[in-house]
Amino acid sequence: MDKQVFNIPEPTLKRLPLYYQYLKTVLAAGREAISCTHIGNDLNLDPPQIRKDLAFTGIRGMPKVGYQVDTLLRCLEDFFGWNRIDEAFLVGVGNLGKALLQYEGFAHYGFKIVAAFDVDSQIVGKTFCNVRVLPLEKLPNLSARMKIRIGVIATPQNVAQQVADMMIDGGIRGIWNFAPAAIKVPDGVVIQNENLAAGLAVLSKKLQLLVQSGKFRQEVVK
Amino acid sequence: MDKQVFNIPEPTLKRLPLYYQYLKTVLAAGREAISCTHIGNDLNLDPPQIRKDLAFTGIRGMPKVGYQVDTLLRCLEDFFGWNRIDEAFLVGVGNLGKALLQYEGFAHYGFKIVAAFDVDSQIVGKTFCNVRVLPLEKLPNLSARMKIRIGVIATPQNVAQQVADMMIDGGIRGIWNFAPAAIKVPDGVVIQNENLAAGLAVLSKKLQLLVQSGKFRQEVVK
């Protein structure tokens, strides 16, 4: 996958949803405009960085005033296309898969799982959150027919690559992978890996280093 | 939180668990030694980067041969302390909270949720995966008594800060936050945010840019 296609820094892409979530609470609090100084204070980020991030959405702020909250929210929605629902398929209806199916929050991000797949005959045929679980082998045909672009993998590690291949066969071009596996995809397919073990490892190592540094006291500095 | 404490690059910390997961499959396949060239080929990473990452764990490789797989696995376990179980508290027993409770995989990363908390009287008193759900107000006392260091937040956004404050009061010093909220913590407390919306946003934006760039064809280059 050549990188030139993606001219927006990935750190920026990850921060933008944070601003969005934050601005929702700002709007709910009745504020009409907000400055980067204020956002940065609440989110622990530097104001110039916020300004640069927001500039990618195309919004213009007003000197002395800041940004119009509702306009900024709309800009972010337009930027990510959250107004238009993207339909997705989920493979692997285990604990994590069910949690993903049940999470209503995705609706706000233009994301909707419309069908789920599994190989377990005990699960196939059941319905979770109005989503029917179908046998895995039906995925390629169905996704091609429904023009599905996004697939979510919540399977065990050892079948993740196989599932990804089936998705790509069915015309899926974006894969959200929750399996702890390094999936190989051809050019023209985007993969986003979510690895809980990575986050956990970062947390526990930082905690360990903190303890070792002697900064760990019963009473923390507030 | 001063950064000097953490002298290992965060990207490295996030990649190390990936190597670990991969090396497990290598070991299962019966391979005794492996080179960075080989790892890099399977994981889509540059060999020198892998070498630098692994060097942080203190392992020494052998020129011409590579790294001893079982030694490397043990090095990674020691580095992260995955042999010693870290007990944790979970707050918020909704869909995501339940999925986290039920995920057995954490055991391999020295992580175990030993108690869960909620404010919903319908859930308090129930047991999921041998973990009892207790009323939230008992958290500070209990975590202090049990010397719990890690807390997991899987609550709605609007109570996340409050829950974090209770955890810190109870002596918890590492917070794994799944709520879409910017939590403020005092010096001496580590926070690790997991934001599913961020990953989803990155995926959908990349897909959108890919389509716009005209590289999106029915047939992908394999």
Add this chain to the structure above:
DNA sequence: TAGATTGTTAATCGATTAACAATC
């Protein structure tokens, strides 16, 4: 107007990548 804030350009910092000597 004065001052706060935006937007942009320059400087810094850190991670990745390249180069290459050391080693088995």
Add this chain to the structure above:
DNA sequence: TAGATTGTTAATCGATTAACAATC
């Protein structure tokens, strides 16, 4: 030995941070 691979130092690249003019 020859050659593949490690380990390390140097160069590059990109993101963050600092500086400052423009603006309302």
